Amino acid sequence: MNRSKLGGLVLLNIVLLGALALVSLSPNSAAVADGRSSTRGEYVAISGTIAGTKTPVIWVVNQASQELVAFQYEEQRNQLVGIGYRNLNDDARTIERSRQ
Numbered sequence: 001m002n003r004s005k006l007g008g009l010v011l012l013n014i015v016l017l018g019a020l021a022l023v024s025l026s027p028n029s030a031a032v033a034d035g036r037s038s039t040r041g042e043y044v045a046i047s048g049t050i051a052g053t054k055t056p057v058i059w060v061v062n063q064a065s066q067e068l069v070a071f072q073y074e075e076q077r078n079q080l081v082g083i084g085y086r087n088l089n090d091d092a093r094t095i096e097r098s099r100q
Contacts, residue, residue, distance in 0.1 A: 008051035015048055016086070019061050019068055023088045041065060057083070 022044065041062040049056050058071045058080070070084035 004052035008053070011048065011051060015046060015059060016068070019044075019046065019059060020088055020091060023061060023063060023066050024092055061088070 041064040044061045044063060046059045046061075047056055048059070053072075055072045055074075059068060060071065061068050066088040068084075068086040068088055069082055071080040072083050073079070074081050
């Protein structure tokens with residue numbers, strides 16, 4: 001694996017870990033505090049780059065549903081394209097189970 005790909009993976013893991021920490025440590029959203037889901041979310045967007053690519057990446061975290069989506073802008077199609085999705089609740093449960 002070349003250094004640029006390795007650096008990109010390290011950067012992506014750091015960003016995802018930061019997003020997971022942000023969602024895990026933030027207080028529960030008022031929209032879901034009563035146990036009902038809401039159609040409206042509270043979003044945090046983080047921009048960055050992946051080593052080895054020229055196109056910037058935007059990571060968007062919906063704090064209400066605790067979902068993370070990554071987007072890249074494709075100049076040829078003139079639109080944002082989803083390149084990844086994670087359910088942070090599922091990830092947190094997986095980590096918790098592995099620690100037991």
